[in-house]
Amino acid sequence: MARPDADSFAREWVAAWNDHDLDAVLSHYADGVVFHSPRIALVMGTDEDFLTGKAGLRKYWQAAMAGASDLYFELEDVLTGSDAITLLYTNHRGQNAAETFIFDEDGEICIAVATYG
Template sequence: MIAAIFNHDEARKIAEDWIGAWNNRELDRIISHYADDVEFSSPTVMTRWVEPSGVLLGKAKLREHFRRGLELFGANARFQLLDVLTGVSGYTLYYRREDGATVAETVLVDGDGKAQRVNVHYARIK
């Protein structure tokens, strides 16, 4: 397998579109960034799904997770992009949520540039 450092300009473009989709509450646009076989790990999986592993598998399950998130936070959901970091075969989004919590999402992409593995980390969990 040949790996490559993810292009920073491309990562920033993806990040800005993803943040914009959340801020505009566009679920289809949000989910378009993910591969069908995405593996998504987040503390919010544990709280919204009572899933002890903290992991959701597949785009359909992730879509429902995000739908619940949009429903839970309503019109108050607002993300502010702070930075984008790039690495081998992926990137990390660093942003602030509406409640002040800072979040880092590390994304590894598939051959089509879609998020295939996502690990979400919070500086402060409520």
Template sequence: MNPDDLKNIAKLWFKAFNEHQLENLLELYDDNAEHFSPKLKIREPKTNGLIKGKDSLRNWWKECFERLPTLQYEVNKLTADSEQVFMEYTRKVEGEEDLLIGEVLEIKDGKIIFSRVYHG
């Protein structure tokens, strides 16, 4: 895919996430998508940080949106090639310190097939 198309998918991702529009967010993912996050390792240790499939993603983000109703991501930078987009953003939650995050979305046929989150 064209790098600009991948950046547009990332922009749709941020819009859906920041509006806490769970189904719009999930629509961007392949049915068998995988997601890795250090937060998963902490909150759900049995996953070892990795979940698979839209149902798992739905459960993860539903709980996240309910637990953190003020959660917002502020985009700092998007960098894309023909297969993936790197997103650098700041996680903002009322009452918490801001957290700089890097995330890679691997995209195939217009759908996210794998996402990986990195932060300290």
């Protein structure tokens, strides 16, 4: 597994979200990514709490961004592991959030888990 530089990754990831640049956000993810979030069911109107594949992630985030024109993340901290990075941030709803990313051998996110306080 190849983990990118945590601080550089965090700055790029947050900047892409704050710019509402979905292509830039998705550039960090592997085609077969598995993404877990309790917000998937709410945004997509399903019972699913995870999705697989970059195409599904794009569809979910397009829907989420359409409903959040004020979307903005304020980075609070960056935590690192052997093959993972966790970003702690505050979102536009004032929620504390954490996303943990596990990277594949190409340095792309293969598993991501979003949690909210």
